[in-house]
Amino acid sequence: MGLPVLLECVECGHRQAYQPLAPTICEECKSAWVEPHYDYGSFKRELLRGLPGRAFNLWRYHEVLPVNAPPGVDNAVGGTPLKQSLHFAETLNLSRLYLKDERYGPTNSFKDRQAAVAVAVLQEGDVHEMVIASTGNAAVAYAAACAQTGIKLWVFLTSMVPPEKLREVALFGAEVIKVSGTYDQTKQIAAEFAQRRNLLLDRGASNLAARESMKTIAYEIVEQLGWRAPDWYIQSVSGGLGPLGVYHGFQELLNMGLIDHVPKLAVVQADGCSPMVKAFKAGKSVAEPVIPETRIAILATGDPGKSYTYLWKLIEKFGGTMEGVSDAEAWLAMKSVAKTDGLSVEPAAAVAFAGLQKMVANGLVTQDELVVINCTGHTFPVEKHILGDQLSVDVEIEQQEPSRLREGLQAALERLDEKTTTVLIIDDNPDDAHLVRRILEARKTYRVFHSNDPWDGLAQARQRRPDLIILDMMMPGLDGFGVLEELKLDKRTEQIPVIIVSAKDVSLEERQRFMGQVAAVYQKGSLPPRAFADQVVEVLEKSKGES
Numbered sequence: 001m002g003l004p005v006l007l008e009c010v011e012c013g014h015r016q017a018y019q020p021l022a023p024t025i026c027e028e029c030k031s032a033w034v035e036p037h038y039d040y041g042s043f044k045r046e047l048l049r050g051l052p053g054r055a056f057n058l059w060r061y062h063e064v065l066p067v068n069a070p071p072g073v074d075n076a077v078g079g080t081p082l083k084q085s086l087h088f089a090e091t092l093n094l095s096r097l098y099l100k101d102e103r104y105g106p107t108n109s110f111k112d113r114q115a116a117v118a119v120a121v122l123q124e125g126d127v128h129e130m131v132i133a134s135t136g137n138a139a140v141a142y143a144a145a146c147a148q149t150g151i152k153l154w155v156f157l158t159s160m161v162p163p164e165k166l167r168e169v170a171l172f173g174a175e176v177i178k179v180s181g182t183y184d185q186t187k188q189i190a191a192e193f194a195q196r197r198n199l200l201l202d203r204g205a206s207n208l209a210a211r212e213s214m215k216t217i218a219y220e221i222v223e224q225l226g227w228r229a230p231d232w233y234i235q236s237v238s239g240g241l242g243p244l245g246v247y248h249g250f251q252e253l254l255n256m257g258l259i260d261h262v263p264k265l266a267v268v269q270a271d272g273c274s275p276m277v278k279a280f281k282a283g284k285s286v287a288e289p290v291i292p293e294t295r296i297a298i299l300a301t302g303d304p305g306k307s308y309t310y311l312w313k314l315i316e317k318f319g320g321t322m323e324g325v326s327d328a329e330a331w332l333a334m335k336s337v338a339k340t341d342g343l344s345v346e347p348a349a350a351v352a353f354a355g356l357q358k359m360v361a362n363g364l365v366t367q368d369e370l371v372v373i374n375c376t377g378h379t380f381p382v383e384k385h386i387l388g389d390q391l392s393v394d395v396e397i398e399q400q401e402p403s404r405l406r407e408g409l410q411a412a413l414e415r416l417d418e419k420t421t422t423v424l425i426i427d428d429n430p431d432d433a434h435l436v437r438r439i440l441e442a443r444k445t446y447r448v449f450h451s452n453d454p455w456d457g458l459a460q461a462r463q464r465r466p467d468l469i470i471l472d473m474m475m476p477g478l479d480g481f482g483v484l485e486e487l488k489l490d491k492r493t494e495q496i497p498v499i500i501v502s503a504k505d506v507s508l509e510e511r512q513r514f515m516g517q518v519a520a521v522y523q524k525g526s527l528p529p530r531a532f533a534d535q536v537v538e539v540l541e542k543s544k545g546e547s
């Protein structure tokens with residue numbers, strides 16, 4: 001059993017019970033920073049026995065993760081190599097530089113750990129739909145994990161995110177919403193969207209499961225080094241979730257007496273978005289938000305909130321630094337690592353390598369120190385060739401003065417509501433479907449999908465879970481009654497409102513058969529566009545109001 005025994009507030013020390021999926025907020029002082037505690041005694045005994053019979057993946061340490069039990073082996077994330085750098089290390093005159101090569105995850109970044117544990121918690125809680133805002137890699141990782149487990153995922157990304165990442169998220173079947181605003185605005189839109197639809201929102205650094213997943217990096221490093229801690233741990237940082245989780249792991253290992261010190265922490269940020277570095281260099285415990293101006297969109301969290309303060313405290317306690325590097329320095333480091341060690345890393349990861357170069361140059365890291373660097377991130381661009389244009393829903397936030405930002409966001413949210421309202425037309429006659437689509441699209445910016453086959457239509461209904469289905473009566477293979485029956489028999493589709501649009505006269509008897517099952521019945525030849533569109537809007541609003 002791995003579930004935390006209790007939660008302890010880092011601010012006031014209050015202890016309370018752990019409830020999976022509930023926001024972890026201290027009941028006493030309302031701080032969002034509470035840390036879980038597990039049954040360390042029995043876990044330590046297992047560790048000392050060498051964790052017999054356990055594969056080398058992150059579930060190896062499941063007793064200190066917030067799950068009841070590890071999911072099946074299919075979810076075997078983590079267990080990445082710790083490689084000694086030879087030639088890049090030589091360029092720095094370092095004798096013991098190790099790379100934790102997180103490119104070996106299912107989507108090639110350390111965010112795969114986060115997705116694996118967060119999704120395992122969702123599965124244990126029987127949750128089937130969720131919302132996430134991400135700077136890129138977390139979205140890719142969650143999209144893959146959700147695809148594997150059948151969870152419907154809504155991903156909010158900024159338009160700065162490289163198109164390869166966006167395509168990869170779409171490839172895994174997630175709903176992609178691209179917001180032309182900052183990442184902090186994108187997070188806000190995602191939060192309000194989740195609230196309106198009553199969906200679970202992944203809260204990034206304050207999602208306990210997400211944070212805890214990262215500690216497995218610390219456990220693996222310590223085990224791979226033969227049960228000892230490095231002198232330094234270096235990572236590029238955006239919101240700070242990574243190192244916060246990793247350091248919970250190092251501290252647990254210290255408390256269990258399995259290592260004799262906690263490594264010094266180096267947080268590296270891109271200069272164009274370095275609120276943490278700025279605060280750290282100014283000796284402040286609180287970071288001021290910035291408007292990101294880096295091309296490395298993956299690291300563009302302008303407002304790190306309390307995460308900075310917790311990282312700052314870690315550095316006060318265990319030593320370390322925060323360092324900024326320019327985009328150009330990151331590109332150079334990227335080339336250097338590729339040429340010397342044959343590793344192709346993405347710019348966000350290269351930021352950490354450039355940070356190390358700086359720390360060696362200014363004498364902070366010395367020649368014989370044991371350094372581990374989180375090396376992560378690599379997206380393959382094959383999706384480009386197999387996906388069409390309809391990848392994402394785009395949301396534009398009009399640039400407003402700060403005092404009117406709220407209105408801008410509100411208007412964007414309303415437009416988003418329309419754009420994410422999906423209507424599925426199941427009709428074997430493409431001309432009829434086209435007419436219905438035109439009527440609807442003239443009215444609002446709905447996303448309209450069409451299927452010209454009843455069985456394919458049912459499959460699309462299950463997969464897309466549209467907000468409304470417009471159904472033809474006469475189709476070869478299975479008629480409208482048959483489709484309706486199938487829809488009502490499936491939990492995923494039983495609640496979706498249906499409007500019938502029939503080519504033939506609908507008899508009184510047939511109308512009676514539909515009673516209570518469909519929202520309206522129309523006849524094609526005399527379809528009144530205005531009244532029809534009005535009714536569609538009304539049905540959609542009513543059903544959204546109910547959900």
Ligand SMILES: Cc1ncc(COP(=O)(O)O)c(C=O)c1O
Nearest residue numbers: 137237238239240241242348377
């Ligand atoms: C390669 C890489 N490095 C660093 C980060 C920063 O992550 P965080 O600050 O959330 O730990 C990310 C985020 O997605 C990333 O993909």
Ligand SMILES: [Zn+2]
Nearest residue numbers: 009012026029
């Ligand atoms: Zn408290």
